[in-house]
Amino acid sequence: MLQYRIEVFGIEDGFQGLVENRVRPLTFRDVSGILTRGGTILGSNNRCNPSRYCTAMDADGTPVFTDVTPACLQTVRDNRLDALIVIGGDGTMACAAPLVEAGVNVIGIPKTIDNDLFGTEIAFGFLTAVATATEALDRLHSTADSHHRVMVCEVMGRNAGWIALTAGVASGSDMILIPEIPFDSDAIGSYITKRMESGPGFAIVVIAEGARQRGGSQVISRIDPTSPDPIRLGGIGQQVADMIARQTKAEVRTTVLGHILRGGMPIAADRILATHFGYHAVSILMGGASGRLVVRDNNMFSDVDLLISAGRQRLVPLNHALITAARAIGTSFGDGVAHERGESGPSTVV
Ligand code: F6P
Secondary structure: OOOOOOOOEEEOOOHHHHHOOOEEEOOHHHHOOHHHOOOOOOOOOOOOOHHHEEEEEOOOOOEEEEOOHHHHHHHHHHOOOOOEEEEEOHHHHHHHHHHHHOOOOEEEEEEOOOOOEOOOOOOEOHHHHHHHHHHHHHHHHHHHHHHOEEEEEEEOOOOOOHHHHHHHHHOOOOEEEOOOOOEOHHHHHHHHHHHHHHOOOOEEEEEEOOOOEOOOOOOEEEEOOOOOOOEEEOOHHHHHHHHHHHHOOOEEEEEEOHHHHHOOOOOHHHHHHHHHHHHHHHHHHHOOOOOEEEEEEOOEEEEEEHHHHOOOEOOOOOOOHHHHHHHHOOOEOOOOOOOOOOOOOOOOOO
16 A cells, blocks of 8 residues: 555465465566456465475375474565465465464455355455356356256355355346255255246256255265365256256256356456455554454454454355345245245245
């Protein structure tokens, strides 16, 4: 910020660069024009946790972990850094926690498309992912309608259904399946059958990668034992599509948006949010704050103890206003709860 004389350094590839002392000065020229760019000019890494750092593999391929926090502290000392600003989600804040405990001044800024960081109602990146998913769902709408098909679209979000819920509502999807509301295959089958046989004859289903059947478990696409969060989700969309095809006479197709949601130009709302967060982070830092996470709560910017959000996920509450509103207009959450378009019974809302 112009009123402060702060020397700014960028750390390459997140905590990996802190471990390896890859630190470089950042000038106005370096950051000029990056507001419109997705990703990061510094590089990123979601596999490096300094307190559980993979240094080798043993003979049977099991990773050997070491605590390399001392190397991070050395990097901070070598570069005479007064504070670290870490930008990320719950994993990033969990990695930063031992540094806070070791006396480093860390200020956190929420950034995750999953929007699941505990302590803030929003993180930047989320709204761009929602906009991208909404556009994709709109496009699927055309072909679903013209070909009389059920289109199942799987979106990211890890254990939280924020992207599926928000893009699902924005696109007017007929069914939204999220991890917080385990689905019931019979409820899905009867809803789709009604829509196909006595409704408009097509359906859009948006499903979060972390969604699961009632009594079932999440679908894992791969396990990376060297990563702090080794489980990668993916594949539930195809399973639900197969289930719908078995249970109904409908023709079903699946689209997995995956990493498309993490790329591209940020939308205006995300640029504004990032600017608010950045401003607030530097303001509290210069005001003497330490170990804080900047947050937005009830549309107001403030900050909370970084340690309370480290490693904690914020899931969609079952009484969230958007779920209530979606149910009221007939959107199905695949759980057989009434107010679903096409369901018979006294509690159906028209
Ligand atoms: O946390 C962001 C996220 O994109 C999740 O939505 C997704 O589950 C995960 O990262 C994918 O991770 P990777 O890029 O390592 O496959």
